[in-house]
Amino acid sequence: MFINRKKFDFVLFTLLLLLIIFGCLIIFSASTTVIGGQIHTENNWWKQIIFAFLSLGVILLLLRLPMPIFDLLILPLYILNILALILVFFTPAVSGAHRWFSLGGINLQPSESAKLLTILLVAKVISKENLNEYKQILYGFLLTLLPALLIILEPDFGTTLVFWAALIAMLIAADVPLYFILLIISPVISVISSVWLPAIPFWIAILVILLLKSHLSWVAITVSGIINVFIALITPVFWIGLKDYQQNRILTFMDPTRDPLGAGYQIIQAKIAIGSGSVFGKGWLKGTQKNMKFLPEHHTDFIFSVLGEEFGFIGCMLLLLLFVAFFLRLIHNLGELKVRERKVATAGISAYLMFQTFINIGMNIGLVPATGIPLPFISYGGSNLLVNSIAVGVVLKYLNERGFIK
Structure with a gap:
């Protein structure tokens, strides 16, 4: 029997099933257009169902492996995925991007599998014994940088x-001291603080205090402070050096209302759809923003808006509670895993799924700019559903084999 009934996490598996079923139902609605008495349904929903069964089948095979x-x-597999990320540049561009291999009407996206394989390889490498913090950060950064660079070029x-x-979560799970994590993310905060000049000294003061509490040497603290001050001060200079159209693109990215008929159109329509759903929604298949095609990408990136429009606040809360239960279960399982590599990998998997959901x-709902990141298990996309399900399957495998191997 390949499933250990005492150790297999049936709760996590059940929550995964519920999310997949929920996703298939919403994709059917998002793929169906109702205008007057005419009903037209695209084939996205049954493709998703096929990938749902495929995903569950792969999980069962993974448990047997x-x-x-x-x-x-x-x-x-990591190396093959890197090669796939290179080969994808030689495929025909879709909407100006090289991201997919088209096989028999099915699009496969190697960047999806790259997430999981990178997490698994980084976890294996940085979890080795007698590896100091500097090497953990260096190896983790280099292994992550290669696929990340290829994907950003798509x-x-x-x-x-x-x-x-995912990398930051794995470094924390690998017991890398938190001041190293702070040093890694500090340049990002410095760039953000440069938006308002008085925030720069306030942020640098906080950084120095936190590093002092970590008992870092004065040399390291001074160097870190100088670097972050430089980054914060050079950011406005870099901004001034951008051309007008480049500045407008970034400003619209941060504030969609600057270009309501262009770059900001999607988020504005998504907010309208969710707001019009009110408490109980307009009803199954009755979303006007979706049916009248005002809401773009409503079966992929903006499928949550379809849920909000048709099922209102109640439907959105139901899905959010399901996600909360799912992620709490993943976090709970971190404490159940004693093998360091598996614990680190699970932290990375949990972080990447949580980050995508957030x-x-x-x-x-307009809290963050549009980035094209799908909603795990809910958005239409075979590659996305398959890889996310396998990622959860990896966690289930780790839990199922506790005590069998070191």
Whole structure:
């Protein structure tokens, strides 16, 4: 029997099933247009159902796969995925981007599998014994940088953010001191603080205090402070050096209302759709923003808006509670895993799924700019659903084999 009834997490598996079913139902609605008495349904929903069954089948195969073979496959698959990320540049561009291989009407996106394989390989490398913090950060950064650079050239900036969110979570799980994590993310905060000049000294003071509490040497603290001050001060200079159209693109990215008929159109329509749903929604298949095609990408990036329009606040809260239960279960399982590599990998998987969920929902309600990141298990996309499900399957495998191998 390949499932250990005492150790297999049936709760996590059930929550995964519920999310996949929820996603298939919403995709059916998002793929159906109702105008007057005419009903037209695109084939997205049954493609998603096929990938849902495929995903569950792969999870079962993964549970049967011996752990030594699973470990041996990580590096070769990572290398093959890097090659796929290179080969995808030679495929025809879709909407100006090279992201997909088209096989028999099905689009496969290598950047999706790159997330999971990078997490698994980084976890394996940085979890080795007798590896100091500097090497953990260096190896983790280099292994993450390669696929991230290839993906940002596709171009796909949003997906690259997922890699760094997962890396930070894995470094924390690998017991890298928190002051190292602070040093890694401090330049990003310095860039943000440069938006308002008085915020720069306030942020630098906080950084110095936190580093002092970490008992870092004065030399390291001084160097870090100088670097961050330089970054904060050079950012406005860099901004002034941009051309007008480049500045407008960035400003519209941050504030969609600057260009309501162009770059900001999607987020504005998504907010309208969710707001019009009120408490109970307009009803199944009755979303006017979706049916009248005002809401673009409503079966992928903005599927949460379809849920809000048709099922209102109640429907949105139901999905959010389901996600909360799912992520709390993943976090709970971190404490159940004693093998360092598996714990680090699970932290990375949890972080990348949580980050994607937060960004997508935040994008739909206007809290964050549109980045093209799909909602895990809910948005239409075979590659996305398959890889996310396998990622959860990896966690289920780790839990199922507790005590069998070191």
